[in-house]
Amino acid sequence: MLPAGQPKFRRRPEARPAEILAAALQVFAARGFQGTRLDEVARRAGVSKGALYLYFETKADLFRAVVTDAISPNIERVKAMASAEVPFEQAARMGLGMMARTVAGDRRVSGVVKLVIAESRNHPELATIWHETVVEPGVTLISGLIAAAQARGEVRPGDPRLFAFGLMGPMVLSMVWRETFEPVGAGPIDVAALADQHLDTVLKGMRP
Amino acid sequence: MLPAGQPKFRRRPEARPAEILAAALQVFAARGFQGTRLDEVARRAGVSKGALYLYFETKADLFRAVVTDAISPNIERVKAMASAEVPFEQAARMGLGMMARTVAGDRRVSGVVKLVIAESRNHPELATIWHETVVEPGVTLISGLIAAAQARGEVRPGDPRLFAFGLMGPMVLSMVWRETFEPVGAGPIDVAALADQHLDTVLKGMRP
Amino acid sequence: MLPAGQPKFRRRPEARPAEILAAALQVFAARGFQGTRLDEVARRAGVSKGALYLYFETKADLFRAVVTDAISPNIERVKAMASAEVPFEQAARMGLGMMARTVAGDRRVSGVVKLVIAESRNHPELATIWHETVVEPGVTLISGLIAAAQARGEVRPGDPRLFAFGLMGPMVLSMVWRETFEPVGAGPIDVAALADQHLDTVLKGMRP
Amino acid sequence: MLPAGQPKFRRRPEARPAEILAAALQVFAARGFQGTRLDEVARRAGVSKGALYLYFETKADLFRAVVTDAISPNIERVKAMASAEVPFEQAARMGLGMMARTVAGDRRVSGVVKLVIAESRNHPELATIWHETVVEPGVTLISGLIAAAQARGEVRPGDPRLFAFGLMGPMVLSMVWRETFEPVGAGPIDVAALADQHLDTVLKGMRP
DNA sequence: AATGAATGAGATTTCATTCAT
DNA sequence: TATGAATGAAATCTCATTCAT
Numbered sequence: 009m010l011p012a013g014q015p016k017f018r019r020r021p022e023a024r025p026a027e028i029l030a031a032a033l034q035v036f037a038a039r040g041f042q043g044t045r046l047d048e049v050a051r052r053a054g055v056s057k058g059a060l061y062l063y064f065e066t067k068a069d070l071f072r073a074v075v076t077d078a079i080s081p082n083i084e085r086v087k088a089m090a091s092a093e094v095p096f097e098q099a100a101r102m103g104l105g106m107m108a109r110t111v112a113g114d115r116r117v118s119g120v121v122k123l124v125i126a127e128s129r130n131h132p133e134l135a136t137i138w139h140e141t142v143v144e145p146g147v148t149l150i151s152g153l154i155a156a157a158q159a160r161g162e163v164r165p166g167d168p169r170l171f172a173f174g175l176m177g178p179m180v181l182s183m184v185w186r187e188t189f190e191p192v193g194a195g196p197i198d199v200a201a202l203a204d205q206h207l208d209t210v211l212k213g214m215r216p
Numbered sequence: 217m218l219p220a221g222q223p224k225f226r227r228r229p230e231a232r233p234a235e236i237l238a239a240a241l242q243v244f245a246a247r248g249f250q251g252t253r254l255d256e257v258a259r260r261a262g263v264s265k266g267a268l269y270l271y272f273e274t275k276a277d278l279f280r281a282v283v284t285d286a287i288s289p290n291i292e293r294v295k296a297m298a299s300a301e302v303p304f305e306q307a308a309r310m311g312l313g314m315m316a317r318t319v320a321g322d323r324r325v326s327g328v329v330k331l332v333i334a335e336s337r338n339h340p341e342l343a344t345i346w347h348e349t350v351v352e353p354g355v356t357l358i359s360g361l362i363a364a365a366q367a368r369g370e371v372r373p374g375d376p377r378l379f380a381f382g383l384m385g386p387m388v389l390s391m392v393w394r395e396t397f398e399p400v401g402a403g404p405i406d407v408a409a410l411a412d413q414h415l416d417t418v419l420k421g422m423r424p
Numbered sequence: 425m426l427p428a429g430q431p432k433f434r435r436r437p438e439a440r441p442a443e444i445l446a447a448a449l450q451v452f453a454a455r456g457f458q459g460t461r462l463d464e465v466a467r468r469a470g471v472s473k474g475a476l477y478l479y480f481e482t483k484a485d486l487f488r489a490v491v492t493d494a495i496s497p498n499i500e501r502v503k504a505m506a507s508a509e510v511p512f513e514q515a516a517r518m519g520l521g522m523m524a525r526t527v528a529g530d531r532r533v534s535g536v537v538k539l540v541i542a543e544s545r546n547h548p549e550l551a552t553i554w555h556e557t558v559v560e561p562g563v564t565l566i567s568g569l570i571a572a573a574q575a576r577g578e579v580r581p582g583d584p585r586l587f588a589f590g591l592m593g594p595m596v597l598s599m600v601w602r603e604t605f606e607p608v609g610a611g612p613i614d615v616a617a618l619a620d621q622h623l624d625t626v627l628k629g630m631r632p
Numbered sequence: 633m634l635p636a637g638q639p640k641f642r643r644r645p646e647a648r649p650a651e652i653l654a655a656a657l658q659v660f661a662a663r664g665f666q667g668t669r670l671d672e673v674a675r676r677a678g679v680s681k682g683a684l685y686l687y688f689e690t691k692a693d694l695f696r697a698v699v700t701d702a703i704s705p706n707i708e709r710v711k712a713m714a715s716a717e718v719p720f721e722q723a724a725r726m727g728l729g730m731m732a733r734t735v736a737g738d739r740r741v742s743g744v745v746k747l748v749i750a751e752s753r754n755h756p757e758l759a760t761i762w763h764e765t766v767v768e769p770g771v772t773l774i775s776g777l778i779a780a781a782q783a784r785g786e787v788r789p790g791d792p793r794l795f796a797f798g799l800m801g802p803m804v805l806s807m808v809w810r811e812t813f814e815p816v817g818a819g820p821i822d823v824a825a826l827a828d829q830h831l832d833t834v835l836k837g838m839r840p
Numbered sequence: 841a842a843t844g845a846a847t848g849a850g851a852t853t854t855c856a857t858t859c860a861t
Numbered sequence: 862t863a864t865g866a867a868t869g870a871a872a873t874c875t876c877a878t879t880c881a882t
Contacts, residue, residue: 038337170409630835
């Protein structure tokens with residue numbers, strides 16, 4: 009019940025959709041798609057259930073908006089990295105550093121990634137979008153740089169794509185660890201240190 | 217029918233019909249916990265909905281049984297590896313090979329792992345079990361071997377735990393890839409080749 | 425989708441209720457009382473949803489206004505017929521011709537009649553008004569003329585009220601036909617021809 | 633979560649669908665499609681809301697079942713009349729008598745007819761079924777007999793279809809009267825007497 | 841007088857769970 | 862042990878009505 013004297017509702021049209029998306033992200037990340045009750049999203053966003061439907065047609069629509077909204081900054085990052093012409097080792101350091109900061113820092117991204125993994129069967133279009141706009145371009149970028157480095161004789165023979173997976177794998181592991189095992193008491197992973205040590209190891213291991 | 221002498225109300229995990237567990241695993245993996253309808257599990261198992269409740273108290277109980285049931289072979293594998301006294305490189309090759317075969321071969325395991333990730337917030341006890349019985353022992357085992365190898369001067373300095381994550385990361389990535397991106401058209405990862413190439417790379421990179 | 429500002433189109437205040445009533449009649453006739461959304465009424469009337477509440481207290485109030493508004497011309501017609509002192513045959517021809525023109529010509533009237541029929545249980549006051557102001561006076565008028573004609577020996581014995589129903593029945597049938605069966609492909613009834621042929625038949629059949 | 637108490641439910645599988653249809657007919661006839669709450673249907677049928685969905689997929693599906701279920705006896709009647717080879721006057725007497733008994737006797741039929749009229753815009757398929765299986769065959773049958781009688785010189789010239797409408801119209805009027813005006817205090821129509829007097833009048837008026 | 845974002849009660853529909861058979 | 866019809870709480874979604882602007 010609202011305190012006496014306070015108006016029953018207020019208008020904040022500009023901020024509403026963003027507030028709803030932020031609240032929805034939290035609840036979806038915690039409960040999954042089906043486990044999320046729009047009641048709770050509305051409460052966290054500080055609006056009524058009905059208000060959600062002023063901005064999003066259905067629950068699935070809201071879910072899609074949450075995921076695609078979280079994608080855009082990552083697309084930008086991949087693009088930025090692709091346009092910067094740098095040698096392989098520097099690019100690898102930049103890329104892994106970026107992934108490490110994302111995994112370690114931004115709760116929202118790891119939450120959304122977990123959602124995409126969890127709901128890939130029920131909402132395959134989200135896995136598609138994530139794959140096409142972030143994952144595949146990223147992998148292609150890295151493996152392209154590796155192939156070029158191989159052509160210059162700076163990297164030993166081997167499948168460039170597998171090298172890329174070998175580089176990125178521990179970052180994925182960290183994300184899963186953070187979302188799954190840390191909440192039940194597992195000691196946290198120092199992702200920055202992992203990225204550093206792993207880079208040193210793999211770059212050395214990739215030399216001819 | 218049970219033998220006459222058996223206590224009526226004692227439900228042992230091994231007495232639970234394998235068909236129900238198998239059917240439940242399929243549906244849970246495809247739809248998640250909340251998205252799974254017991255109707256569908258019963259239909260796939262070839263029993264009535266009511267029959268499920270002869271063996272499992274609730275839906276959550278069935279879910280827990282599915283996940284813990286899938287854990288046991290992995291526990292065995294980790295134990296077997298722990299008891300075999302082998303040098304680090306051989307152990308690493310054995311361990312990663314085992315993970316690779318698991319990831320690439322057994323749909324059930326990757327499905328369960330995805331479930332544990334997806335439902336870790338709603339069913340943290342499963343993440344706990346998985347972590348305590350499989351993940352942490354495995355990581356401890358590998359990093360112990362690495363520390364021993366470092367003490368013998370066979371591996372360069374560095375955090376043994378991070379080395380372990382560096383080794384296993386790409387296997388986790390492969391599992392996520394298979395469950396999430398392959399179903400939406402991503403090219404499959406040759407996990408065995410990835411394990412081989414990654415091992416060569418990392419082992420070389422870990423030398424003093 | 426976010427709302428975009430639109431240029432305000434202002435109309436004369438006193439003109440609005442008629443537009444609202446016209447729009448409401450269309451939607452109520454098409455969808456029934458419960459099936460009508462005030463959103464759609466407002467859109468068709470070219471006003472905002474809130475504006476409806478400046479003129480009508482509730483949806484039911486608007487509905488009543490629509491139906492009672494449609495009654496008044498019919499009341500006038502019945503009164504006009506009652507005041508004109510004409511012989512029975514001529515009155516019957518006039519009355520049935522009027523009904524025929526109403527049924528065949530004015531979509532609004534047949535729509536409202538259908539509404540009154542459909543909603544008589546939920547809004548009995550409308551059936552009451554319609555009955556008291558149009559139907560009963562009309563029936564009484566006709567049967568009074570018939571009784572007078574019988575007294576003069578121009579019409580054979582029989583219940584005058586039933587004679588009246590016998591005359592008007594086909595007009596009611598035509599209204600139902602038009603509203604119910606024509607929209608699903610039934611061939612239309614030539615109501616004027618029906619009225620003519622039916623009058624000839626019945627007047628002949630009523631002769632002593 | 634499991635409050636023990638009196639026997640919570642009983643099984644009466646054979647009678648269930650018919651009970652639900654009967655209850656639904658009452659409520660739909662009283663409130664219309666949109667105005668009907670499944671809560672009330674379930675309560676009148678003596679079952680839970682969920683039980684309705686064991687027999688009918690949706691509310692609209694239940695509605696269609698109610699209407700089509702009510703049609704079948706009328707189809708039979710029309711068929712029976714069509715197969716009986718009788719002269720026109722006798723057929724007209726039989727047909728109108730049947731309509732009169734239906735209108736005066738069976739509450740369910742007049743309720744369903746009112747429903748079809750009221751919901752013809754929202755559920756046109758019901759108007760279609762009713763028209764194709766009952767109304768049009770009936771009209772065709774009667775007008776065919778009239779045309780034959782005209783060919784034999786027993787009936788004066790005129791559109792046979794319009795003669796048919798002239799005969800049946802008062803029965804439609806009676807049905808509307810009963811459903812709409814009787815509930816608000818209008819004196820009832822003696823439908824049998826109306827049918828008799830109208831037949832005498834029209835048959836006399838149709839003679840050459 | 842007019843707007844339209846916001847509300848919240850109420851509707852349909854789903855589905856885990858129960859229990860008479 | 863097994864069934865599956867039945868339950869009822871809970872979820873999504875709708876829309877008449879309100880009120881700050």
